[in-house]
Amino acid sequence: MDGTARPRRADARRNYDRLLAEADAAFLDHGTHASLEEVAARAGVGIGTLYRHFPTRDALLEALLRSRFDGLTARAAEVLDGRSARAALTAWARAFVETTTVYRGLTAALMATLQDEGSALHASCTAMRGAAKDLLVRAQRSGELRSDLDPTELLTLVSGVAWACEQTAGTPSRHIEHYLDLLFDGLAPR
Numbered sequence: 001m002d003g004t005a006r007p008r009r010a011d012a013r014r015n016y017d018r019l020l021a022e023a024d025a026a027f028l029d030h031g032t033h034a035s036l037e038e039v040a041a042r043a044g045v046g047i048g049t050l051y052r053h054f055p056t057r058d059a060l061l062e063a064l065l066r067s068r069f070d071g072l073t074a075r076a077a078e079v080l081d082g083r084s085a086r087a088a089l090t091a092w093a094r095a096f097v098e099t100t101t102v103y104r105g106l107t108a109a110l111m112a113t114l115q116d117e118g119s120a121l122h123a124s125c126t127a128m129r130g131a132a133k134d135l136l137v138r139a140q141r142s143g144e145l146r147s148d149l150d151p152t153e154l155l156t157l158v159s160g161v162a163w164a165c166e167q168t169a170g171t172p173s174r175h176i177e178h179y180l181d182l183l184f185d186g187l188a189p190r
Helices: 010-030 036-043 047-053 057-078 085-100 106-114 122-141 151-166 173-186
Strands: none
Touching (some): 010 036, 010 047, 010 057, 057 122, 085 106, 085 122, 106 151, 122 151
């Protein structure tokens, strides 16, 4: 064996795609704790098929969210374009809140995976923490944010904003902006 992965059979690929589509629908309706049995049934497959593709709930979430999280990590570099360090960090934090509130319960799941290296979501969360760190350090060096804040604390606080928004379905953008303004005003140097 040469170590390369074999392409999925057409029916296996269809099952994979259906599972992702139905998981997305179920998580939108019921949050990240939606029944995986229901996801499998909605996709027209057995629970064993779901677990062959996604051995854990986190693996399923990771597959659903991978491109969003990669985009969020890449966004850290994009927001620097011509903005103050605080404005760049605020823009990234807004994108973080919008991304992590797509499913109820996702914010809590992400915070738990920062500490769980075995989680399928851990690598994505670690990459986001790295992106946040770069923006945070820049804001601290410019004197726009307190110097005693570390990246994990920043993600915890921004996740708190996301959690608050998650509690009210369809939180308007102005609430997100207001919460982030309150947060970053509180993180200004003393």
